[in-house]
Amino acid sequence: MTSNLLNHQIDDILGSVLEDATGDVYMVNPSWDAIEEFVSVATDFDGDLPSVHMLADERTLKDVMDDFIVASNAADLISEGTLELRTIEEAPENSLLVTDDRVVAIVHAGDRVGGLVTDDEGFVDDTYDTYVSHWEDANTFNLRTPPITDVRDTLSEEISPDAEADFTAILDSLETARGDGDGLDEVTISLLVAAKNEALLYDISKWGEDVGIASKATFSRTKTKLEDMGLIDTEKVPIDVGRPRLRLKIGDDRLREANNGQLATVAQSILN
Structure with missing residues (x-):
């Protein structure tokens, strides 16, 4: 037996x-x-x-x-x-x-x-x-979360390989990504990565909606929260037609000085 x-x-x-x-x-x-x-x-x-x-x-x-x-x-x-x-x-x-x-x-x-x-x-x-x-x-059971392979591949293609490397490093430094006090959520992580790489809000939110992380509206609301708390800044970038778009930038010196392994910890301590 x-x-x-x-x-x-x-x-x-x-x-x-x-x-x-x-x-x-x-x-x-x-x-x-x-x-x-x-x-x-x-x-x-x-x-x-x-x-x-x-x-x-x-x-x-x-x-x-x-x-x-x-x-x-x-x-x-x-x-x-x-x-x-x-x-x-x-x-x-x-x-x-x-x-x-x-x-x-x-x-x-x-x-x-x-x-x-x-x-x-x-x-x-x-x-x-x-x-x-x-x-x-x-x-x-309908699992709505996108596969991590798709998330990483499309982030590298649509934002940059550096952004994908930062995203992966932050996830690897976390035990959980819930956004309930025990970890940052995926939208917050995406926006921090975008700010670290000075990507446009339009680009990161479109990517996030297309890959299935969250809607553009959720990205916009979370951006406002992070901006109000001083974690990220924005600057207007003129375009040929329509309203200027917003470039995301790190807004807190503690985040700016942190490496990827520390970024999540520092951001979480500020949010809490």
Whole structure:
């Protein structure tokens, strides 16, 4: 019988299942932490990922996907065809990982996590068939966040490679990008990057709307907030026809002197 996965972290258990799976994987009723860890493990996975069907509580999915870092990487996995998200109404008591040859129940005991494994053929077959059926009846979860690969590629093309490098460096320095006090949101990050590279508000907001980050109106409102707080400045740039456009510039010396690894921390401290 397959050994239980005891005294492991959730990322170790997920990595073990992904490495050993020969067919589709059903990830059933994952916790908030398990969804985050799955996206991280799958994003960094070295090799061919199996196709993962995630059946999760809708509220939990929405809460987790409010983090742009998690959501944009999940969107990458979806665009690659290695992840699908659907919602489950009647969830089992534990979180399950179901493959065609084993079932792993994720059990939390205080700060410990264990994966209780069975490879009993009859039980595995029945469980697998059950969740294939649940999957077919489940509603698709609509993730509106764009894939991070698209975000980076288009930012490099439409603004500049330096802007893309700055954007990536800021994301890499953050644990979360929610804009709720625990991290900057994606619109704020985009505007800070645009100001650092002295891009036009029109260009960064058009890019953001086209790629699916947020509307031009959201970019405009956030620009006004950042400008009122002194994080960014604007200067008018005349154009041949129509009203002048606004060039974004860093407005606070603390931001101007910060490198990319510090920019998010400094901006967050000013905003708070």
